[in-house]
Amino acid sequence: MAAKIRQSANYLQIMLLNSENIILERLENDLFVRKQIKLSVLRLDKIHPVISGNKLFKLHYFLQEANNSTHKTIITFGGPYSNHLSATAYACKLSGLKSIGIVRGEKPQQLSHTLQQCIADGMHLHFISRELYAQKKALSFAQRLTMQFGEHILIPEGGYHPLGAKGASMIIQFLANSNATHICSAIGTATTIAGLLLGCKANQQIIGVSVLKGMTNIQEDISAIINTTSDLKQLTILNDYHFGGYAKKTPELISFMNDLYDQYQLPTDFVYTGKLMYGIIDSIKKDIFKPGSDIVCVHTGGLQGNVSLPSGTLIF
Structure with a gap:
């Protein structure tokens, strides 16, 4: 069961891509019936194959700032498999902006699929040591x-910034007609969760599933970019x-995804949404809700990360 989500023309005009593909998809099985739970997925992955999901x-407000500025270069950060780098490269390509990606680690002999796509989309890659x-x-x-590349708009890794959180808060608009009591997301930099907190209603709970091991400062990271503690x-x-840490996986996780x-x-x-769905469904089993x-x-989104898996690992 999937509900089409419609937004006003004015809202669609501020987005680079057509968001009419987004649906709210209901998942149904006996477990949810027994537990008297409704579970749906907001399919932001359907926006675009590259600039998908969150x-x-x-990126929205950073791109808006760059388009309104004399500085038409965007610099951002990420690892060799960064969805953020790939999305930024493609968004800048569509917006007519120059993009530079600061990549963690020395340049490898064989670039990842993600970095190859970044280059194809016009991003200049600059590799630096992990220490730097x-x-x-x-x-x-x-x-x-600034000395090396000139004046530019800087986007922190994963968009971790008040502007990134402000942009992520727009996701809530796609749930305006739902009766959601809980809105859930994976946590990486915590930017999306911060945005969901900014945009949600007072009677809604935000659930974050951490994909990093030993991440003990999430609340402080969120407070730093939304300037409040009350929403927490x-x-x-x-x-x-x-499942062992960032980008770690186990046979159990892969089996669950399949x-x-x-x-x-x-x-x-296997980096974000697989862990999110496993965590939420397991919590339903344990009567957390x-x-x-x-x-x-x-x-x-982030489905491009699956390209790094051996062929045949996933059935999709």
Whole structure:
């Protein structure tokens, strides 16, 4: 069961791509019936194969700033498999902006599929050591970038910035006609979760599934970009579904992703959305959610990351 989501023409005009493909898809099985739970997925992955999920939302206000500025160069950061780098490269290509990606680690002999796509979309890649990359938030690092590349608009890794959170808050508009009691998302940089907190209603709970191991400062990271602590009362973080850490996976996770696709034709990735869906469904089994809960999981895209898996690992 899928509900088409319609937005006003004015809203669609501010987006780079047509968001009419987005649907709210209901998942149904005996477990949810027994637990008296409704579970749906907001299919942001349907926006575009490259700029999918939460990426376009987090980039929106940065792109707007660049288009209104004399500085037509955007610089951002990411690892060799970064969905954020890939989305930024493509968005800049569509917007007529120059893009530079600061990549964590020395340049490998064989570039990842993601980095190859970045280059194809016009992004200049600049590789730096992990030690230097760790200093990217320092003022001296920003000054160094200006000296090397000239004036530019800087987007932190994953869009982690008040503008990124503001952009992510627009995701809530696609749930305006739903009765969601809980809105769930995977947590990487925490930018999307911060945006969901900014945009949600007072009676809604935000559930974050951390995909990083030992991530103990999530609440502080969120508070830093939404400038408030009051909204955090609506936040619950699930820390037990990282499957070993960022981009780590187990046979159990892969099997779950294949089962999910077999049952619902719902593709997920092993870095973010696979862990999100596993965490939420497992929490339903454990009665974490009260009967009558109407749960929405935000599909944040990132499916291109599955390309790194051996052929035949996934059935989709």
